[in-house]
Amino acid sequence: MPNAIQMAAYLWASPYTIIGIAIGLILGGRFQRVDGVIEIHGPRIAWLLRRMIVPAQALTFGHVVFGQNQAALASTRLHERVHVRQYERWGPLFVPMYLLFSAILFLRGRDGYRENPFEIEAYDAEESE
Numbered sequence: 712m713p714n715a716i717q718m719a720a721y722l723w724a725s726p727y728t729i730i731g732i733a734i735g736l737i738l739g740g741r742f743q744r745v746d747g748v749i750e751i752h753g754p755r756i757a758w759l760l761r762r763m764i765v766p767a768q769a770l771t772f773g774h775v776v777f778g779q780n781q782a783a784l785a786s787t788r789l790h791e792r793v794h795v796r797q798y799e800r801w802g803p804l805f806v807p808m809y810l811l812f813s814a815i816l817f818l819r820g821r822d823g824y825r826e827n828p829f830e831i832e833a834y835d836a837e838e839s840e
């Protein structure tokens with residue numbers, strides 16, 4: 712049973728979690744629950760992830776993590792869990808803040824993905840494993 716703080720974190724991130732679940736259902740993904748996070752994978756999800764501006768093995772939406780397949784979900788779990796924690800901290804502000812950082816970096820001729828502070832934190836967690 713989650714405590715009050717965990718419940719608040721789920722609630723705060725829930726707008727994205729709900730969108731994630733809806734996308735997962737529409738795309739006919741397979742759902743699995745790992746450490747309080749819903750992981751969704753499947754061929755249509757893989758197709759979409761490969762065609763994003765920055766092609767990805769996995770992508771986090773609140774407490775939902777999309778992966779190309781189960782292996783991709785496993786290998787990106789540490790990284791994507793940092794993004795889950797970021798959604799818990801920033802709630803509805805997470806995506807606007809992420810895109811704002813990316814836009815500012817891009818406009819300054821920098822890498823809007825790898826130099827994004829949210830990504831730096833996630834890659835740091837991977838490397839310190």
Ligand SMILES: [Zn+2]
Nearest residue numbers: 790794830833
């Ligand atoms: Zn990331």
